[in-house]
Amino acid sequence: MKKEFPVYDICKFSYAQEQDVIIKSLAPYLKAMRKLHFPHRHDFYHIILFTSGAGTHAIDFETFTIAPFHVYFMAPGQVHGWDFEGEVDGYVINFSADFFKSFLYDSQYLEQFPFFSGNVHYSETEISQADHSTAIEIMEKAVLEAEGQGRFKVDLLRVLLLQFFILIAKSDRYSLALDNKGNRNNTVLRNFEKLIEQNYKHQRLPKFYAELLCITPSHLNAICKEFLGASAGDIIRNRIVLEAKRMLINLDFTVTEIAYNLNFEDNSYFCKFFKNQAGVSPETFRRRI
The missing domain is CATH 1.10.10.60 (Homeodomain-like)
Known part of the structure; x- marks a missing residue:
């Protein structure tokens, strides 16, 4: 069997080659990753929040229109690629499957969020205008924390990411899926x-x-x-x-x-x-x- 198309692990995106989480502003991240092959897969969770720009983003052969305050969630194994129109910016989050395991008592906690199911139907959503400032505040704090060396850096990043996930999950987009969780x-x-x-x-x-x-x-x-x-x-x-x-x-x-x-x-x-x-x-x- 010949080699499959690229499957990137999180170390490929990490300067230290050992991080379980990467949170960055999108524009410099894309500039640093120009040599990536598209389409490709990741072995980690990959999230992009756009704050500006246009184009399309394909996830598992479903094409979505890029627009400000649209968020895209990719689970390990999903194939994606993009076609930007002009300059884009926003935030990118990468974290390994093990990143939250030692932090959360419930090892399956993230599974309650539909956007981590790997179902492309839940891979894209728009943040409501009322939540724009909250989302930006969380992401700016996360980027600053990720760039620092504080004693509680990793735990603070986990808390900030959970705040972001819960903010997204509360939207009408995922309400029905969450209501059915206990069924x-x-x-x-x-x-x-x-x-x-x-x-x-x-x-x-x-x-x-x-x-x-x-x-x-x-x-x-x-x-x-x-x-x-x-x-x-x-x-x-x-x-x-x-x-x-x-x-x-x-x-x-x-x-x-x-x-x-x-x-x-x-x-x-x-x-x-x-x-x-x-x-x-x-x-x-x-x-x-």
Whole structure:
């Protein structure tokens, strides 16, 4: 298998080569990172708040319009790239998956925030005008703290980031998802999505996941349709197609290699599967991208 397109770890972005968090003003950050390959993935959480500029930002093949006070959230593994129009500025936040683990009693605390789910539907939001000044105040404090060497620097950064996440989560954009957090069926759905992430290359039948969740396949299917408007089988297949798309944009991969990586028996079966789900053949998708 040939090398996949770039997956950057947080050390690539760190002058000290050992940081678990990086918070900077966006314009100088972009200038320093001009040699990055696009599109690419990160193995850390990546957040951008724009305060000026225009253009587009693509996350997992969904294209968003860049505008002031729009925020973009990327979970580890997601593919993204951007196309700026003129000069842009704002703030960028990078932090590793382990950054909050020693700080929070609940190791799954961040999972309550929809924008960290890896679901591209929740990857972008606009900060309300009433919260503009609060968001800027938090980010300015975070940038200054990140540049300093104070004794409690790391803990203060954690507190400031949590304030920022909570500010965003309180918006109407995420209210329904948060209201459903305590719902048992929503918990089942979140666990289903985690299991898919771990097993989608080898397990494609809802029955396998239903057994792990201790429910019947029909119950799992009903939950998926209630919350996502799609069957359990569709959700599994969508995850496979997403990974195929992520790999197709790397021209070092042949379609046959992608089929093999995703555990398809042969290339023709993979091409038929992809076309049924995406509406075009893998080769056509690659040419369009």
